Amino acid sequence: MGISDRRQREKEQRKTEITDAAERLFFSRRYEDVSMDEIANEVELNKATIYLYFENKEALFAMIVLRGIRILQEKYRECMEKQVPGIVKVALMGQAYYQFSQEQPDYLRLIHFYGSERFSRENPYTAEIGKGYGACRMVLQDAVKEGINDGTIRDDLDPFLISMYLMISFMGILSMEDKWKRVIEAEGFSYEQYSREFFRFIAPAVSSGEKSHKMNVEDFASFGFFLTDPVVPEKKKREKSKI
Amino acid sequence: MGISDRRQREKEQRKTEITDAAERLFFSRRYEDVSMDEIANEVELNKATIYLYFENKEALFAMIVLRGIRILQEKYRECMEKQVPGIVKVALMGQAYYQFSQEQPDYLRLIHFYGSERFSRENPYTAEIGKGYGACRMVLQDAVKEGINDGTIRDDLDPFLISMYLMISFMGILSMEDKWKRVIEAEGFSYEQYSREFFRFIAPAVSSGEKSHKMNVEDFASFGFFLTDPVVPEKKKREKSKI
DNA sequence: GTTAAATTATAACTATCGGTTAGTTTGTAA
């Protein structure tokens, strides 16, 4: 079966070429502003050929979204392998989301857009995307359970719920959506400050300790938790000068 | 100027009629599945007439989104008028978001969709929508400041940042997006439980108290804070039966 | 009441897009 094997390989390769080309265009422009004709042109194939590999534009887009989810999923998995207390694993996962938003802003943008009501999501990739999301949340839940067991995370809430609240918070707050970024910067904060302070904000909601407010992200540094170089809180300075 | 006044009024009324018709359709179907021809048919006008009142489909949609934002803004404003401690005002605003998501799921859906990259947002309503969002966040920030002053909210974080974190959390967690709703229900939780527990989760992140974990939403009941009737945590029961 | 100007409404049109069809080319194996 050497020949049909090769055929299969070539077919996969073609699919990858189409996906790559579409990705380049979707990364540089909005979904609606990229036409199937342009994608065909970019991959140097006829438009109809694309339809031999993807049932429609939406499925092709979903394939790219799936690539992004896979990257995020891998990041989460890596956090779980670290030999650190549960609460630090949770913090590392939050940080993983932050890093993903910094390193892969285009994937994040596409992932977010795919969640909008624009899509019917009736294609084979949607289920995989859902599984990817679910896997991330499950890894987070496992970390929460570990934290409850090792006494670093509060035990008065269901681990599933905690993982949901954290997941959705991470997604909303650490996603660096442009609309929020502008508000933050208008107030004189850097995105790094904003992200770093978020960990200080949320820590007492997760931690089991009574002295949660005094806990600082720096306490986790020895476990490999970091954000960026410490930054001077410009806003605070400005606030003071106003008074 | 009686006549031109009347003309102006009639013009506004026409605009409202068009918006109402479009709203009915956008509430019942996805944006892409509603055509301008259908809207014209619904309002019993010619399609071109609509373009005398709205520059394009996107602007018409934005007008409806603005309606939704106005409703939410009013809800926030009302919370601020209550004579209660700062932290209770914050909780009431979270509850306001929850109520909005329950009472106006369609507006919420449209608001959320308008935030997606589908839209260029180059229309006169976008600025107003932005102002509405900003006003909500500012009201929340004022409540946070009050809480810091009256000692009910932690004072080691910038009020602006706290308001951002809370706003985005409310939007993500209390929005009842279908994708999450399904996950929650698959785990055996009701949306009411999920929302109620969120307040218990987030309280220690906001509160100044050292005994934050023991704080309960019921403590706020006397101030008019409530969610729904207390519910038996089905999940907990299930969990126990598993062990 | 007449009429010219302004406003409002309409039908017909254009451009573009996602998707399809019918047919051609290419590579492989007997």
Next chain:
DNA sequence: TTACAAACTAACCGATAGTTATAATTTAAC
């Protein structure tokens, strides 16, 4: 050489957002 299937393509289709040229109606001055 022939047969055949997979890969590919040109041309086309239906639908839709948006435009325009024109007709109908309303307003207001005379």
